Amino acid sequence: MSTNLLLEDKNAVLYGAGGAVDTACRLPTVRAQFPDVADRAAREQMSYRGFLAELLMAECDDRARRRSERRIRYAGFPRQKSLREFDFDANTNIDPAVISTLAKCDWIRKGMPLCLIGDSGTGKSHLLIALGTEAAMQGFRVKYILASKLVNELVEAADDRQLSKTIARYGRVDLICLDELGYMELDKRGAELLFQVLTEREEKASVAITSNESFSSWPKTFTDPRLCAAIVDRLTFGGNILETGTDSYRLTHTRSQR
Structure with missing residues (x-):
């Protein structure tokens, strides 16, 4: 099966099984970015492995960002300084x-x-x-x-x-x-x-x-x-x-x- 055929039904995956994965595994970034990453995977003819890696890396990066934001909020700085x-x-x-x-x-x-x-x-x-x-x-x-x-x-x-x-x-x-x-x-x-x-x-x-x-x-x-x-x-x-x-x-x- 080609990558294009796999991704043709991405909306069904996103709002069906994808929604269940989001709820069960707490992968909100995977769900949010699935359409864009899937479209890019189709255009660039990514392998299945490359497509999955791209999606999971986005999830990891977003989790790291959210953790940083939580730690900064917890610190209670009176203003932002860099x-x-x-x-x-x-x-x-x-x-x-x-x-x-x-x-x-x-x-x-x-x-x-x-x-x-x-x-x-x-x-x-x-x-x-x-x-x-x-x-x-x-x-x-x-x-x-x-x-x-x-x-x-x-x-x-x-x-x-x-x-x-x-x-x-x-x-x-x-x-x-x-x-x-x-x-x-x-x-x-x-x-x-x-x-x-x-x-x-x-x-x-x-x-x-x-x-x-x-x-x-x-x-x-x-x-x-x-x-x-x-x-x-x-x-x-x-x-x-x-x-x-x-x-x-x-x-x-x-x-x-x-």
């Missing part, structure tokens, strides 16, 4: 080669930390979200959260006697993107709870943070000197530290527009 959008020419403190290496996510596989330190408007959050998005696209479970929000969540969990469950929940993700650490002073209890999360993940799962304060100024955020030293130790040991500088891209861009 590495392609980052203006390396506007901030010469950032080495594109270093960011390219980080985008491969080997540091996440090793459970290493990442610190982005610099003034407001220098691209810290952009890089944090973009690298987190890359990680999600490569199959890692990622969670983005503001440092102040995480501390508040931990305090509420402790008050409700749910702290262990909350820390365990954050312990199950491969990468926590902790934004804006250092923008507000943390009391001793909040700092201790955050320390527990970092200790739970130490050398097992990654934490990436942004801060507008250099490490020498962190005692303003963590007022207990010993606790501050311990937190800095856990966020820097074996990890990457990138300084994004002091010149605000947003301010420079606004001035140039004017």
Whole structure:
């Protein structure tokens, strides 16, 4: 039987047996793309094997895309940012080669930390979200959260006697993107709870943070000197530290527009 004869009755297959296959095997892309792939197979005189491979590859690619989208939604990024959008020419403190290496996510596989330190408007959050998005696209479970929000969540969990469950929940993700650490002073209890999360993940799962304060100024955020030293130790040991500088891209861009 020729390929053309096989494909002549594609509509019957699509809405009959094809519908049953979709329902039983959950192959929505196979059903959706069957007409186009079948038509192309007829025009190009594909073999049966080539036609089937084309159809199943489309299903696999679409499944991978949907999984990536689910992981990105789960991460809870406040906005979309990509590495392609980052203006390396506007901030010469950032080495594109270093960011390219980080985008491969080997540091996440090793459970290493990442610190982005610099003034407001220098691209810290952009890089944090973009690298987190890359990680999600490569199959890692990622969670983005503001440092102040995480501390508040931990305090509420402790008050409700749910702290262990909350820390365990954050312990199950491969990468926590902790934004804006250092923008507000943390009391001793909040700092201790955050320390527990970092200790739970130490050398097992990654934490990436942004801060507008250099490490020498962190005692303003963590007022207990010993606790501050311990937190800095856990966020820097074996990890990457990138300084994004002091010149605000947003301010420079606004001035140039004017």
